Amino acid sequence: MSTPRGVLIVDDNDALAENTAEILMGGGLGVRIERAATGREALARLGSGSFDLALVDVRLPDVDGTNLLTDMRAASPGTVAVMITGDATMESAIAAVRNGAFAYILKPFAVADLLDTARRALAQVALERERARLQHELELSERKHREVVEAMPAFILALDAEGRIALWNRRLEEVTGSSRADMIGQPGVDLVKGDAAVHRLPIKNQGERLVRWERAEVALPAGAGTWTYAVGIDVTSEQDMLRRTLRAERLAAVGTLAAGLAHEVRNPLNSAKLQLAVLVRRLERGEATAASLRPVAELVEQEISRLERLVNDFLAFVQPRPLDLKPMALAELCRSVLAFVEPEASAGRVALAAELDENLPGLSADPERLKQVLLNLVRNAMEAMPDGGTLTLRARKSDGHAEIDVEDTGEGFADEAPVFDAFFTTKPQGTGLGLTIVHRIVADHGGTIRVRSRPGCTCFTIFLPVASSAKPG
Numbered sequence: 273m274s275t276p277r278g279v280l281i282v283d284d285n286d287a288l289a290e291n292t293a294e295i296l297m298g299g300g301l302g303v304r305i306e307r308a309a310t311g312r313e314a315l316a317r318l319g320s321g322s323f324d325l326a327l328v329d330v331r332l333p334d335v336d337g338t339n340l341l342t343d344m345r346a347a348s349p350g351t352v353a354v355m356i357t358g359d360a361t362m363e364s365a366i367a368a369v370r371n372g373a374f375a376y377i378l379k380p381f382a383v384a385d386l387l388d389t390a391r392r393a394l395a396q397v398a399l400e401r402e403r404a405r406l407q408h409e410l411e412l413s414e415r416k417h418r419e420v421v422e423a424m425p426a427f428i429l430a431l432d433a434e435g436r437i438a439l440w441n442r443r444l445e446e447v448t449g450s451s452r453a454d455m456i457g458q459p460g461v462d463l464v465k466g467d468a469a470v471h472r473l474p475i476k477n478q479g480e481r482l483v484r485w486e487r488a489e490v491a492l493p494a495g496a497g498t499w500t501y502a503v504g505i506d507v508t509s510e511q512d513m514l515r516r517t518l519r520a521e522r523l524a525a526v527g528t529l530a531a532g533l534a535h536e537v538r539n540p541l542n543s544a545k546l547q548l549a550v551l552v553r554r555l556e557r558g559e560a561t562a563a564s565l566r567p568v569a570e571l572v573e574q575e576i577s578r579l580e581r582l583v584n585d586f587l588a589f590v591q592p593r594p595l596d597l598k599p600m601a602l603a604e605l606c607r608s609v610l611a612f613v614e615p616e617a618s619a620g621r622v623a624l625a626a627e628l629d630e631n632l633p634g635l636s637a638d639p640e641r642l643k644q645v646l647l648n649l650v651r652n653a654m655e656a657m658p659d660g661g662t663l664t665l666r667a668r669k670s671d672g673h674a675e676i677d678v679e680d681t682g683e684g685f686a687d688e689a690p691v692f693d694a695f696f697t698t699k700p701q702g703t704g705l706g707l708t709i710v711h712r713i714v715a716d717h718g719g720t721i722r723v724r725s726r727p728g729c730t731c732f733t734i735f736l737p738v739a740s741s742a743k744p745g
Contacts, residue, residue, distance in 0.1 A: 278323035311335035330357035341371035427504035433497025449476030621660030656682030
């Protein structure tokens, strides 16, 4: 239940004061009434109580009511005063208004006039108090948010509609050495805007810091323009650590590649060296016939060809050629790959099956590089079925991508096998770079590749983005 609003009647006429109190109490205003007969008593009550309205007689025993208004306003700033007199003059009315009176009522007054004036005065007090409350809450909210902005361990700034700095928090002051007073009003667009993920923040007499900004554009009401609010994180140390980590990873990768290449090169070199030793011994024994020397020469040639494949694969891995993108038909590429390997498949007793969606959307891709991918996967699949089996090549559209399956019925391999790692191979004569190159080419096209394997079914699936402008494949 709300507390009744206080009304102070300041009048030395007891009868009139009592009548006025009865009118106000019965007028549905929801007020409590107190009375004072003198100016001194009125000030004492105002200083010790809470009153929304004071009805003040102009003629009081100890003071002129008009002159009392100034002291009343000092004693109770939130109290509205209404003057009551029986012989108003222009001068007294002007004096009352100047001293802050809300209204002027002439005796004898009508009940309706008194209630209407009191109601309007109380409404004004309520509005003023609501305005003061909202102002106080706004100030508290501003102070709270200002404290949050100042306490945040991040850079916070705002740019006005003209791109000038309107907010520069304490963290920015501490790190940059530039005070808020120096920065407010300065151009700030170059600090936070642009396409770069990381911006350079100048430091007073100390170079710069690298900052990653998150920005928000806020449109102000009434067409007052758009402000930019930005929160920044100092990533100087992070970027430095990232550079060192990348450098260390590159060195580690070079070491791994060098070790793998050395291991792979040693095998064919050792084999060729042994065959050359056999060739020398036969020559020393005088076994210089074609039948004796040809098998040795053929083995040396095979090992040299193996070395050549290894070097070519290694170069393709470490020095990939840029893609030559063009619209292409995926179904047509799949058919050409199957036709190309058909003699090998027939010789190896491998049945080829095609499940191609003829309504596939086209791709923007490098046809030769994608053909290299499919040939590598298809030949791997055939080699995984030495006793024959079925190889299935599928192409379909799914969720905005073109999907290609290369599936075989071989023995499969363990799910955790790192088949895409450099130099990992399950084939005696493999270089261990084929699937690594496949992964690289697919990634260069913006796609991904995954594999599922179990005994009797191994499936490599390629996901490639569809080119909206390319013709159907």
